Amino acid sequence: MPRPGRNTYSDQKPPYSYISLTAMAIQSCPEKMLPLSEIYKFIMDRFPYYRENTQRWQNSLRHNLSFNDCFIKIPRRPDQPGKGSFWALHPNCGDMFENGSFLRRRKRFKVGSMQATDPLAPSKPQDAAHYLQQQAKLRLSALHAAAHLPQMPGGYNLSSVSQPSSFKHPFAIENIIAREYKMPGGLAAFSTTGYPLHNQLTPAWPHMYGSGMMDTAAPISMASDYSAYGMPLKSICHGGQTLPAIPVPIKPTPASVPGLPGLPAHIPAFLANSPQSLSPTSPQTATGQSSPAAPGEALPSSASLQSAVAVH
DNA sequence: AGTTGTTTACGTCCGG
DNA sequence: CCGGACGTAAACAACT
Secondary structure (H helix, E strand, O other), rough: OOOOOOOOOHHHHOOOOHHHHHHHHHHHHOOOOOEHHHHHHHHHHHHHHOOHHHHHHHHHHHHHHOOOOOEEEEOOOOOOOOOOOEEEOOOOOOHHHHOOOOOOOOOOOOOOOOOOOOOOOOHHHHHHHHHHHHHHHHHHHHHHHHHHHOOOOOOOOHHHOOOEEEEEEOOOHHHOOOHHOOOOOHOOOOOOOOOOOOOOHHHHHHHHOOOOHHHHHHOOOOOOOOOOOOOOOOHHEEEEEHHHHHHHHHOOOOOOOOOOOOOOOOOHHHHHHHHHHHOOOOOOOOOOOOOOOOOOHHHHHHOOOOHHHHHO
């Protein structure tokens, strides 16, 4: 029996297509690739609406993964147990959403039909898969390296490398993801400790969990204990200071700064921020905060994004 | 058996 | 109205 009045506001269907949701999920993890189950988890963690009728929407989502060229299947390595492959975004599908609404794409991404926005990025799915795998490897090694670096007070000054974002549509992934985008004064959503401040979720996104979102999302997907290469992310990212994605132009911005290759300035902050990183001593323990606060990743990038956003 | 992935089909919505 | 994007259902194969 339906229980009206309970959670109703957050039960609304998010205004994002499955493609958008999937893209968000994929973008949220360091390697930019996720297995199907993690995509499911991500979506369910963030959007209560999708905790029901799982059969229905998951079927739709799988359909989208297969059907749309913008998603690439990356096979697991033999030494990696587990079901299914990893899914990634096609390197060239960048402007599929670029500056646009996540509600409805202007045009469907087709492999052959587009000229590469990234000259380095292959267009053939197979090549792209390989390409992405390489990128993921790079990212991982970077994460690994970062884990051994001393804390950087200034953090990685990604803002110096990331492109000053041009106008970002409110529904652009950066903005959807980076809740801080609309924080008053464009204040950076990061404490000096490097921990993101998670509690200012704007009421503008009722379909997601409000301030409680991060609680429920505590065992967040991206922070799942494994990486694309079977290495426990948590061990890689320990310390809370992790290097953001390697300069990999996965989503080059057309209006990018000359001389600056498209950096993943699009690290989805709110997505990437594993709630665990919220606060090591988070008072909200609704979901059993026993897990060691897994460090958020891609934070510096988000910070840079923040600064970029704050500028305009 | 359950999950994952592919494919086909059909309906709805929206913009041109 | 038409075509494209999207959502959903369903059948089926392959895999764990």
